[in-house]
Amino acid sequence: MNTLPSSPLRRCDGVSRRDFLHLGVLASFGWSVRDLLGLQAAAGVIPATRSAATSCILIWLDGGPSHLDMFDLKPDAPSEVRSQFKAIPTDVAGLHICEHLPRTAAVMKEVALIRSLTHELGNHDTGARFLLTGHRPTPALEHPSLGSLVAHARGFGAAMPPYVAIPGDGVGGNSGAAKSGYLPRAFSAFNVGSDPSRVNGLQSPEGVSFARSDLRRDMLKKMDSFTRGVEQGSGGSRGDRDAFYEQAYRLLASPEAKAAFDLSREKPEVRQRYGSARIGAGCLLARRLVEAGSRFVTVVDTGWDTHQQIFKELPDSRFAGSGKLPSLDRAYAALITDLRERGLLDSTLVVLMGEFGRTPKLNAFGGRDHWPRAGSVCLAGGGVKGGQVIGATDSYGEVPVDRPIGPPDLAFSLLKLLGVDPSRELLTPSGRPMKIMSEGSFIAELI
């Protein structure tokens, strides 16, 4: 039997890259991303404004985390709405969150909790793209993900890849998260592969010395220079390929950068603290990468699409404590405290979100379905004022009653916090100037 594929381009966003008459901006020779950077210069790039946050760790709860069972419980709502989980107090007076997030409850002083995220795109793919780009997907143009925008603004040059994605369990997920949209593909995320504890491709193959690796690299340059007449003007794929090889060699040449990907260099007690679940390893790796100079790291955690048995699945799943909430709680709280202890929290913005919230009314299977009209987002670090709640939903958690915040507002604010001017104009491959954000405004409460 076929497994269910993601919905067939269920989109008013059957987006794919626009057709551009390629002006050959990428059709340069050699392995140089200078041309990509030249493209920035041509677009009149303003240097990134100073701000507290220099990096971002985005924990993406793929599938749509239930606001009603995590950060926006409604203990007074009728039983068909109310979470079976208890609301517990946090380190912020008057703020209560789910009982299965006790460690998180102890770090809420660092967190600005937005309870009024709202939009109208109720399927995974479009919702995710809306949140991750700040643009409602349209067929006209594919917008870059926030990580690509940050990577683009910060540029290459360093050995560390600017934008890294740590995928979740299982194949697929929202690979759209990593897409560079109208920016060159070189700004898409470096996907570290299926196991965060073992990133492949960074060590020379057995029996190949450093000297021989260098020799091979030189031979490859020579080979490509012989065939430079081949495949000109082929729509950018060649420029991308060259940029990727250049990035790869820059990374391989730096022992420090390679070490950043190596989780085995962490003490067992640190790994323990983040938890043994995949999201724990993912968050720990993210911290190492940010520490080493990556600008945007996405940690994807799958399994939040809780259509069934939500009160069992979220805390316990296969056995008691094996559900999504305990793993997240451990990893998230460890990340926040670890960053704080290392003095990195002020410069690292940590974002926790998914594509939408879930239906207030429980369905016939004891689960909750997709509900884009209300959802919660946690922001911490990066200069964000913690210990506050922004916005509120009504008594059933159905719609925001105060301070509705749309994905464009969120994207606008994240970019601004990360020193990327949202009103800046970039160039699409056809040479068309495109404002990074055309709508949305800064969520002033954050700073």
Add this chain to the structure above:
Amino acid sequence: MRHPAVIALALFVHSFLPAGLEAAPFRTSILPILTKAGCNAGACHGAATGQGGFRLSLLGYDPVQDHENLTRELGGRRIDVTQPEASLILRKASGQVEHEGGRKLRRDSRGYDLLKAWIAAGAPYGSPDLQVARIDVEPDDTLLEGTNRTVALRTKAFLSDGTSQDVTEIALYTSNDDAIAEVSKTGLVTSVGRGLASIMVRHSGQVAAARVAVPLGESLAPTPEWTPLSFIDKHLFAELARMRVPASPMSGDAEFLRRAHLDLTGLLPRPEVARSFLSSPPSVAKRLSVINELVDSESFIDFWTMKLADLFLLNGKSEPADAYYSWLRGQVASRVPYDQLVRALLTAKGELTKVGPANFSTLANDPRDFSEHVARMFLGSQVACARCHAHPSDRWTQEDYHQFAAYFARLRHEDGLVQIAARGEVDHPKTGKPVSPKPLGGSAAIPDPAADRRAALAEWMISPDNSRFSSAFVNRVWKHLFGRGLVEPVDDMRPTNPPTHPELLEALAADFSKHRYDLRHLIREIVSSRAYQLTSATRGVNRWDDRLYSHAYAKELPAAVFADAVAQVTGVPDTFEGYPAGTRAVQLFTPATISPELDVLGRCLRKGPCDGSAGGGGGLARALHLINGSTINDKLTGGIMESLRDLPSGDVVEELYCRALTRPPRPEEYDEWKGVLDQAPERFEAAQDLLWTLLNSREFGMNH
């Protein structure tokens, strides 16, 4: 708004009469004014939740509801029949009172006057049946000689009562590439760059498109006196001449041979095949005979089974996937026409482990989701927008959408069995009432209540009258062979996204249908053309061209083809768990087969449409993997390397070039690598390094 909508007087002559007599009908005359002014745009009152307490349907797809909201809500304050100018709709739109959206309609504009007169006449809806049946835009294909030239588009609406109106001023215009052509609110197109663009025109739920071409070259390039090898060439070369783009010369034999082998079979030519082909003098006939051999080969069957499996999203596991794949391969092997194959997919039922095509029906549980797959795969149509509201850039309404989905209302699959239930309907979300099945943009006999509705749909789908069916498939095959679809994206064919070469697509689709939907015929036809056989090297301004087919566009090798090519060059096969030794990546039944290598190379996971870059792989991860990972490095011992141990260095270079790039090394390449091998302290290692280099090279990774 610096340019308020100026409504031409001519627009409403048939309907605009003094107040008290006959008022302009809401749907065809008043609503378009609101649409043009932007009132019902997605960012304004057309948002799903409206704006400021006032909701209109997106771009006016629901005129009845809009009329209702306008005239009834808010205690009628939006419309004041006794004092038209006091109506909120006019005061807000003209900026006389606070309006978040600003001033949209000037008081001295024609639109304002018309709205006022309509209100004074009692704000009637008008005849419930009157609607715009279609629109035409003229000229629909314009060549502008250079930049800064203009052409004024005229748009005409044909109404359901048989009358027509000029709606140039109130239609909406959007350019698909405003780096080439810009369009004003009134349809004036200005060329700002060079290339092909299209202007989408929308009015009252109907859509049309106009193509605008600005030649790339300043003067007509000298065109060689070529005999077209196929009707394809005539179309393509005519467009090249019109756009003043020179075509590149024909490919050399080596380039052609590698390209055709990879495109048709996903394999590189074997060295002995290459040597024999390259040693005979060039001729059209010898290429044709290669094409015929490839089309008739076993590897063609494997490769096109994979291509079709990618299209149909064959992604299951174990026995059902085995049954599905074996069936599909059997269809390709026994040359079952594409229309028959699709009919089988659309109508199969039974046990998933026994009836291969029944697995197709497990793509989705919900008839709506399922119908979206069907529309996308077989019609190249994106219909999902129409699930919730009329499609903003196509002609589909919510009614169309749900009627199409209704064909699958009784489709059930559970416990490994696909069957048709006795009852089951798709309800219209607005009325909550079941809709009767109807094909998208067509009509078909209403199925016998007791029969499987899908049979009627399949008949309509594969009927030769349904040219969208053949166009969609032909366009996919074209994209595979040329690296670009005549319509891009291939999954988004609609009147407002016209092909680069409309007549060619039509001719190809007709030819495909005429030749009984024979895949091999289609491929032979395309690959035999001169256009397919041009070199990828560019010439003059054609280096800027990426859609006129002035030269061959290089294509990245798909993940499975790349993996197989590495195995083929090195002589070290891959192994896949659960498959017999010697199975190639292209031959895998399903992406559920575990292969971290194929994952990082970016294989098609068949979870959704693959455009070549799908999956989590590719990019930096792929580059690192190719440099250090197993795909290449585990294959540098054994296999071909062993047989090269005792050959002279020059022969090693020649052999490796022939295997990897299907060409002899050029003199400078030969000298360089022979030197490297001769001077190396360990020649075997140096030869390994040369092989590694070839497999990592830009040229190897591309089909050019």
